[in-house]
Amino acid sequence: MVNALMEIGGIVPQLLDGLLVTLMICVLAALGALLLSVPLVAARRSSKRRYYYPATVFITLMRGLPIVILIFLCYFGFPALLGFGRVSAFWVGVLVLALNGSAFISEALRGAIARLPEGQWEACKSLGLTPFQTWRLVLIPQFIPIALPSLAGELGFLIKASPALSLITIVDLTRRAQQVSMQTFDPLMPLLAAALLYFLLLGAISMLSRWLETRLEPVRQRS
Amino acid sequence: MIDVIANYGDEIVKGLLGTLLILVAGCVIGTPIGAGMAFLLISSKRLLRWPSRAYVEVIRNTxxxxxxMLLFAMLGVMRLRIDPMLxxxxAVAIYTxxxxxxxxxxxxxxxxxGQWEAANALGLRSFRVFRLVIxxxxxxxxxxxxxxxxxxVAKETAFLSAVSVAELTFAGQVVIAQTFKVFEVWAIVGILYLCxxxxxxxxxxxxxxxxxWSQTV
Structure with a gap:
């Protein structure tokens, strides 16, 4: 047992560059997803069909397709169809994770917005606030505490989906573990070390999410 | 796209059946185990609570x-030869x-x-409390x-193609290796997953x- 732990500890440094790639991809994808989710929420809340329908179709596609298939479609499928030749696996990976994440984040944000009491809109209107002022001064300050825990959860989902990128030649944590495995003829220990790193990363995020939830509870009850 | 379906349709359908088998069998096995484990998670005995909590956290955070891949590697190290499908x-059951x-x-x-207590006070034994009340x-x-x-879980099963389990995504890879129709095959496979x-x-x-109905009460 102690030997195995020592061995895993010895492998971890070899996996750090893979971990770095995973982190980089997930941070870029999370930022992209957050940016993309704002127009998506706006479109989903819009009463105009030409905004509402495309956004709904997009979100349905993202909810109904496995991330692996999305990655294969965007890395192999569309470039072959459009005759692009080779595309950057890294950026396709980031883009797919961002698109996928944006659909889920926009749904989470929409849920959080739906929990804001209806009367506040009217109250702000009657006070003469513009829609922009309403959001900035009244709604966003209430809305962030409601949305933050679920946003942290979405970041966790993103990291759990990211090994899909190892299937399109990106040397992330998963693929790095496989490489070390092949170099050292040890099928088990590098994978265990990678699992440990994922566990620590995801565990930290879910602890953060839970902490945010308890910490922000009073705000939520007041609203 | 039509010729891919005409020539390799049965290959793809076989893959779809593989995915369905894995999904149904994995969930049918995993669901009762998970439901049982929930009682360990809320147990007052640490000896029951901690191992089950550790299991849940490890699976949910990797x-x-x-x-x-770990499951396949472990079986490999133990020199057990088991059908990849099984x-x-x-893997799906463990996850579920x-x-x-x-x-x-x-x-x-x-x-x-209070409901447990109330039902007990009514003279129901604990299994009947569970069955009739909880x-x-x-x-x-x-x-x-x-x-x-x-x-x-159905979405996650696509990952199993990477460890060469014969499911839908793997079938897609096999057909692409023979036809080079990259877009068509992934589109067909994608539509099947989507449905x-x-x-x-x-x-x-x-x-x-x-x-x-009971949530509104």
């Missing part, structure tokens, strides 16, 4: 691909059980302690959530509405 089913345990634990937690109240929250979970998963998610939504 990617499915890593779990599947290993895939086991952990998430299921959290779903059922959450549902159990939402039932006030279980019917678990369904409205736990059932839609578990069907949603099955939808997520399967949206069907499951629609069922979950339906259950959410249909069983909502």
């Amino acid at each position: 990617p499915f691909l890593i779990q599947a 290993v895939g089913i086991a 059980a952990a998430y299921m345990a959290e779903i059922v634990r959450g549902a159990l937690k939402s039932i006030p302690d 279980f019917p109240q678990l369904l409205p929250t736990a059932l839609p959530a578990s069907v949603n979970l099955y939808g997520t 399967l998963i949206l069907l499951i998610l629609a069922a979950a939504k339906r259950l959410e509405r249909g069983l909502g």
Whole structure:
């Protein structure tokens, strides 16, 4: 047992560059997803069909397709169809994770917005606030505490989906573990070390999410 | 696209059946294990609570691909030769059980302690308390959530192609190796996944509405 732990500890440094790639991809994808989710929420809340329908179709596609298939479609499928030749696996990976994440984040944000009491809109209107002022001064300050825990959860989902990128030649944590495995003829220990790193990363995020939830509870009850 | 379906349709259908088999068998095995584990999670005995909590946290905080690869590697180290399909089913069951345990634990937690006591006071024995009082109240929250979970699991099964389990994504790779029709094959495979998963998610939504009666109380 102690030997195995020592061995895993010895492998971890070899996996750090893979971990770095995973982190980089997930941070870029999370930022992209957050940016993309704002127009998506706006479109989903819009009463105009030409905004509402495309956004709904997009979100349905993202909810109904496995991330692996999305990655294969965007890395192999569309470039072959459009005759692009080779595309950057890294950026396709980031883009797919961002698109996928944006659909889920926009749904989470929409849920959080739906929990804001209806009367506040009217109250702000009657006070003469513009829609922009309403959001900035009244709604966003209430809305962030409601949305933050679920946003942290979405970041966790993103990291759990990211090994899909190892299937399109990106040397992330998963693929790095496989490489070390092949170099050292040890099928088990590098994978265990990678699992440990994922566990620590995801565990930290879910602890953060839970902490945010308890910490922000009073705000939520007041609203 | 038509010629891919005409020539390799049965290959793809076989893959789809593989995915369905893994999904159904994995969920059928994983669900009762997870539901049982929920009772360990809320147990007052640490000896029961800690190992089950550790299992749930480890599975929920690692990617499915890593779990599947680890399972295959462990069997390899033990020199056990098992049909990859069975290993895939086991991986899905292990994954489902952990998430299921959290779903059922959450549902159990939402039932006030007083109900156990009240039912006991009425002279019901603990299994009948569960069957007649607690279980019917678990369904409205736990059932839609578990069907949603099955939808997520269906998406995760695509990862099993990376450890050469003969499911839909793997079938797609096999057909591409023979036809080089990259876009067509992934589009067909994608549409099949889309139908399967949206069907499951629609069922979950339906259950959410249909069983909502006791949530409004």
